[in-house]
Amino acid sequence: MHVSRPRAAALLGAALSAFLGLAADGVAQRQHVNGLIGEPPDVSNWPHPAAPDGNPYPRSTATAAELKQRELQENLGKLLFWEEQVSSDNTVSCGTCHIPSAGGSDLRDGGVHSSGNIGAFGMIRQHQNGMTGRIDFNFAVAPSTDIDRQVTGLHVPTMIGAYVFEELFWDRRAGIEFHDNGGTPITNFLDWAACEDLSVGPVVSDVEMGHEGIDWGTGFIQDKLNESYPMALVDPSTIPADVQWMVATGYTYDILFDKVFWSHPQFGGAQGVTRERFAMAVAHYMRMLIPDQAPIDLGTMTDSQVFGMEIMDQSGCFSCHSATGGPTLTTPFGILADEFDNPFSDGQIHDIGFGPVKTPTLRNVGLRTRFFSNGLVPTISDLIDFYEHQPQGGRTQLNGSGPGGTLTPGERAAVIDFLTVALTDPRVAAETFPFDRPELCSERSDFFPFETNEYGTATAGPSGFLAEIIANSPPLVTKPLPFGGGMPMDWFKIGVGHGPPGEPAFLLIDGAPGAGPTLWVGPTFITIPQANLDAQGIATAHVPVPLTTASIGVPFYAQWMIIDRYRRSFSNAAKFTPFQF
Numbered sequence: 001m002h003v004s005r006p007r008a009a010a011l012l013g014a015a016l017s018a019f020l021g022l023a024a025d026g027v028a029q030r031q032h033v034n035g036l037i038g039e040p041p042d043v044s045n046w047p048h049p050a051a052p053d054g055n056p057y058p059r060s061t062a063t064a065a066e067l068k069q070r071e072l073q074e075n076l077g078k079l080l081f082w083e084e085q086v087s088s089d090n091t092v093s094c095g096t097c098h099i100p101s102a103g104g105s106d107l108r109d110g111g112v113h114s115s116g117n118i119g120a121f122g123m124i125r126q127h128q129n130g131m132t133g134r135i136d137f138n139f140a141v142a143p144s145t146d147i148d149r150q151v152t153g154l155h156v157p158t159m160i161g162a163y164v165f166e167e168l169f170w171d172r173r174a175g176i177e178f179h180d181n182g183g184t185p186i187t188n189f190l191d192w193a194a195c196e197d198l199s200v201g202p203v204v205s206d207v208e209m210g211h212e213g214i215d216w217g218t219g220f221i222q223d224k225l226n227e228s229y230p231m232a233l234v235d236p237s238t239i240p241a242d243v244q245w246m247v248a249t250g251y252t253y254d255i256l257f258d259k260v261f262w263s264h265p266q267f268g269g270a271q272g273v274t275r276e277r278f279a280m281a282v283a284h285y286m287r288m289l290i291p292d293q294a295p296i297d298l299g300t301m302t303d304s305q306v307f308g309m310e311i312m313d314q315s316g317c318f319s320c321h322s323a324t325g326g327p328t329l330t331t332p333f334g335i336l337a338d339e340f341d342n343p344f345s346d347g348q349i350h351d352i353g354f355g356p357v358k359t360p361t362l363r364n365v366g367l368r369t370r371f372f373s374n375g376l377v378p379t380i381s382d383l384i385d386f387y388e389h390q391p392q393g394g395r396t397q398l399n400g401s402g403p404g405g406t407l408t409p410g411e412r413a414a415v416i417d418f419l420t421v422a423l424t425d426p427r428v429a430a431e432t433f434p435f436d437r438p439e440l441c442s443e444r445s446d447f448f449p450f451e452t453n454e455y456g457t458a459t460a461g462p463s464g465f466l467a468e469i470i471a472n473s474p475p476l477v478t479k480p481l482p483f484g485g486g487m488p489m490d491w492f493k494i495g496v497g498h499g500p501p502g503e504p505a506f507l508l509i510d511g512a513p514g515a516g517p518t519l520w521v522g523p524t525f526i527t528i529p530q531a532n533l534d535a536q537g538i539a540t541a542h543v544p545v546p547l548t549t550a551s552i553g554v555p556f557y558a559q560w561m562i563i564d565r566y567r568r569s570f571s572n573a574a575k576f577t578p579f580q581f
């Protein structure tokens with residue numbers, strides 16, 4: 001049932017108090033472990049973005065009502081950060097690229113950008129559908145211009161601890177203010193609003209989460225989310241405990257947004273999903289990600305780790321990797337000079353050899369699988385080599401007592417120990433609260449949209465093309481509400497690329513795999529005829545046929561047959577297991 005906006009508003013008044021009650025009962029009040037007694041009160045009240053110079057979380061002076069309101073925003077933001085439905089094709093969430101156990105970076109290693117950098121996989125490029133003027137969320141109509149996922153130009157920095165920075169991104173382009181979609185600074189978001197400013201960006205990036213032409217101004221993102229159920233694509237048993245109650249309300253995002261922001265002085269009332277509300281929710285979630293229980297915070301560093309830190313201190317590392325711009329990490333270890341969780345970054349731009357970029361935080365760096373903005377350094381040991389061989393006497397040289405000022409093996413081990421253990425918050429490594437998360441749809445054992453569900457080798461036709469199946473949006477059986485009020489319900493799509501342009505293509509589907517190699521999906525199949533392959537050799541098909549409730553949990557197999565100059569040739573095949581929430 002689609003709940004229209006006025007109707008949703010009417011429902012709200014009645015349900016709001018019950019909703020807030022549920023929040024209070026269902027969610028344990030968070031311990032503000034790093035409360036700073038004696039701080040001035042946060043007079044800016046809750047609409048203010050405020051971090052860390054008024055970061056609500058370390059503050060013990062916020063009122064109970066303020067804390068509850070923030071908690072609601074955090075909960076909504078946590079859902080949104082891990083929500084793959086935020087992306088145009090339902091395959092990419094913020095968290096897809098920002099995995100806590102990888103130190104807030106990308107686990108799916110391997111996207112090579114045209115610059116040579118190792119970036120993160122985002123979206124398959126999809127042009128705006130010129131025929132209807134609507135964005136084609138469905139891959140229903142060509143033109144796609146690509147069949148492979150695009151890759152970000154830079155490696156993924158962490159979102160954990162991002163709240164301490166005045167400005168975000170490698171080039172600091174997000175923040176300090178948060179602007180409306182027209183570029184005008186928003187009242188109350190004129191300072192420390194980098195988290196808000198950043199959050200609206202990836203959603204409309206046609207590399208990261210959006211199809212081409214997607215912008216907040218079109219209303220498509222809002223429409224799509226308004227009618228989506230939170231966490232619809234993930235295994236419900238993996239939804240983090242603190243946000244389960246929000247999913248359990250059974251509300252669409254439309255209603256959840258209104259409930260959370262209903263009494264907001266600037267963005268209150270019945271508006272459903274808006275860009276500014278999205279930003280505030282996601283920003284509040286990120287401000288909850290405070291990595292402050294590493295050995296260095298708890299005072300549990302070993303002698304070796306202390307030694308490693310001293311070597312770095314003497315080498316001048318902390319002139320950039322410290323919030324206060326100096327070797328400020330004095331004893332007793334665990335009491336950092338910077339009262340706002342020393343991020344081990346000055347937040348400033350420096351060029352240490354790969355171009356000017358913002359100094360990244362060193363917290364949880366040991367969990368990362370690639371280092372530097374180009375992602376080209378794969379291990380901490382390689383990174384130590386790099387810093388050790390910086391110009392002698394330079395600010396960035398790692399100085400030791402070995403030959404020529406290099407590190408002795410013991411010194412090297414100590415620095416690595418400090419970097420990889422003393423700065424690692426075990427909750428981040430283990431993905432426990434507040435760093436817990438759902439298993440993403442892209443990680444589900446029954447469905448892998450990142451191409452591991454493909455098998456077999458394509459056969460070439462007379463023109464020599466090896467067609468490739470595009471098999472990477474989730475096989476959800478039905479979407480309960482048609483977004484935009486008129487889009488098709490059957491939104492699972494399978495495409496093919498790298499085919500011979502202009503030739504006919506047919507999608508073959510079967511309930512059992514074949515022996516191959518000619519027909520990987522076996523001899524009995526449903527054939528879905530397609531129009532000719534387009535100029536790029538691409539075609540896409542809706543797959544309504546097998547996706548009935550009877551097909552839930554039953555694997556099926558798909559392959560493309562191309563009539564290449566009157567002869568049959570075949571793409572590789574893929575396996576899918578339809579699911580429903």
Ligand code: HEC
Pocket residue numbers: 081092093094095096097098119120121122123152153154155156157158159162165167168169170171198199200201202203207208209282358
């Ligand atoms: C396709 C992968 C991808 C997705 C999806 C993605 N990010 Fe990122 N994120 C990146 C990359 C790459 C960068 C660095 C980009 C740059 O600096 O130009 C980045 C930078 C950031 C930073 C800056 C950290 C710092 O210290 O400067 C934050 C915070 C962040 N992302 C949060 C988010 C949020 C919130 C979302 C969802 C709304 C999101 N990301 C979606 C890849 C991704």
Ligand code: HEC
Pocket residue numbers: 312315316317318319320321349350351352354355357358359360361362365368370371372373374383387395396397398399419
């Ligand atoms: C002049 C400022 C500066 C100094 C001094 C400096 N760094 Fe860095 N550090 C940076 C910048 C900037 C980057 C990011 C470079 C890039 O990604 O292109 C970085 C990146 C790193 C990273 C990788 C973080 C990641 O997530 O990829 C580590 C680890 C690191 N530095 C350790 C050190 C050590 C150890 C020293 C002392 C020998 C040191 N740094 C000295 C500025 C500095």
